[in-house]
């Protein structure tokens with residue numbers, strides 16, 4: 196076998212691990228043919244009460260919540276750290292509060308508390324967040340800006356997981372589901388320690404793309420309704436001079452002051468109207484899909500400058516994604532060049548951080564028992580079985596939750612349709628684009644994670660399916676854990 200043939204063979208082997216259905220229908224032919232049939236293999240088994248797939252924005256909170264309920268919990272994460280898109284895609288964590296500042300007379304309410312707030316409290320102790328900094332410009336978009344030091348977020352959440360007693364498996368890919376009818380018996384995990392089966396009573400899919408739900412045979416669609424994005428953390432810049440640059444062109448659209456490099460009342464969020472900026476910068480930004488919003492918790496650092504690219508196909512297409520990964524890296528380099536050339540104080544800027552892979556606001560959309568509607572969000576509907584309350588919409592001020600109020604996320608919106616013991620949390624729920632523009636935001640994903648992790652632990656303790664859990668028990672457990680729910 197020459198090198199090219201060997202590579203092709205290895206590629207098919209790799210695909211075989213994920214494309215289980217394709218491999219099942221084939222005949223062994225090591226020298227040619229379209230498929231290679233994997234021989235059956237005995238895998239070591241580990242047994243848990245709850246397995247959470249994906250240690251991202253929702254998964255971290257889900258696993259902590261499950262473990263704190265006393266469930267023996269495993270968390271499976273393909274990367275080497277927890278944090279997910281909160282540390283790789285976004286700018287500020289939207290939002291712990293209702294949009295009170297945009298509605299005179301509406302009271303300020305912190306509507307997401309519990310474990311998400313604990314993460315912020317821990318970050319405050321290590322200088323890893325701006326705190327809940329009030330917006331002074333653009334407050335009809337969000338009333339606060341809560342920005343994080345992405346690296347301290349990874350460390351802090353990792354420590355919280357270990358303290359809660361979660362068995363944290365990083366550098367581990369969830370590669371399959373073991374089904375017993377409509378019940379998941381276990382999942383297949385792959386790491387350098389080998390291929391293993393993780394059995395559990397209840398599972399939570401927090402993989403963002405719904406990998407576990409898809410492996411389990413749940414219904415899903417791939418709307419491909421957002422661009423893919425990578426974001427660059429730019430260092431050796433002047434936050435104050437960037438503000439002056441935007442102000443000089445009358446372009447400041449968002450501003451918040453909070454904790455930065457240990458000092459209060461510093462600029463921590465800035466956004467600008469690109470159309471008002473000098474032609475060279477404006478046109479260059481448009482060409483590479485660059486947005487000029489950024490947040491920071493450090494002097495001399497812009498945490499996220501985002502570059503967008505619309506893919507012609509779903510982001511689950513490996514080969515299209517590979518092309519986009521390269522193009523976005525070119526765009527990030529160009530973004531730094533633009534800042535160096537046009538923005539005073541950024542003459543010696545450089546790329547200090549990029550995301551390990553591109554991000555997207557929605558990959559697979561997983562069908563759940565209830566699908567939160569546009570009206571539910573915009574009209575501020577509350578439900579009899581809600582696990583959290585939320586008050587932010589990413590299209591504000593164009594689309595806002597009525598009267599600066601809130602809506603609820605019902606438990607049945609987290610139950611994966613057709614599977615007895617699988618819950619979902621994060622950006623994979625909610626089919627309506629305008630509703631999803633709210634439910635996919637970080638703080639909503641975190642709150643969903645606490646709801647799903649708590650429910651999974653209760654189901655495991657009671658040995659029941661997710662549909663047999665008494666809502667009263669879930670509500671009591673959430674309230675006891677500090678979750679805000681309307682009376």
Ligand SMILES: Cc1cc2nc3c(=O)[nH]c(=O)nc-3n(C[C@H](O)[C@H](O)[C@H](O)COP(=O)(O)OP(=O)(O)OC[C@H]3O[C@@H](n4cnc5c(N)ncnc54)[C@H](O)[C@@H]3O)c2cc1C
Pocket residue numbers: 248249250251252253254271272273274277278279280281284285286287288289290367368369370401402403404406424501554555556620621622623635636637638640
């Ligand atoms: C470019 C961009 C900008 C955004 N800006 C903001 C913003 O400013 N504010 C805001 O609040 N929200 C923002 N969002 C939305 C928000 O960040 C995401 O919707 C949210 O973080 C998603 O959380 P999640 O838990 O669903 O997924 P993630 O946080 O992505 O977590 C999924 C985790 O699962 C892991 N995983 C996936 N598949 C597997 C597998 N098979 N095996 C093991 N592990 C796996 C991943 O590595 C990851 O760690 C933005 C999103 C994007 C893409």
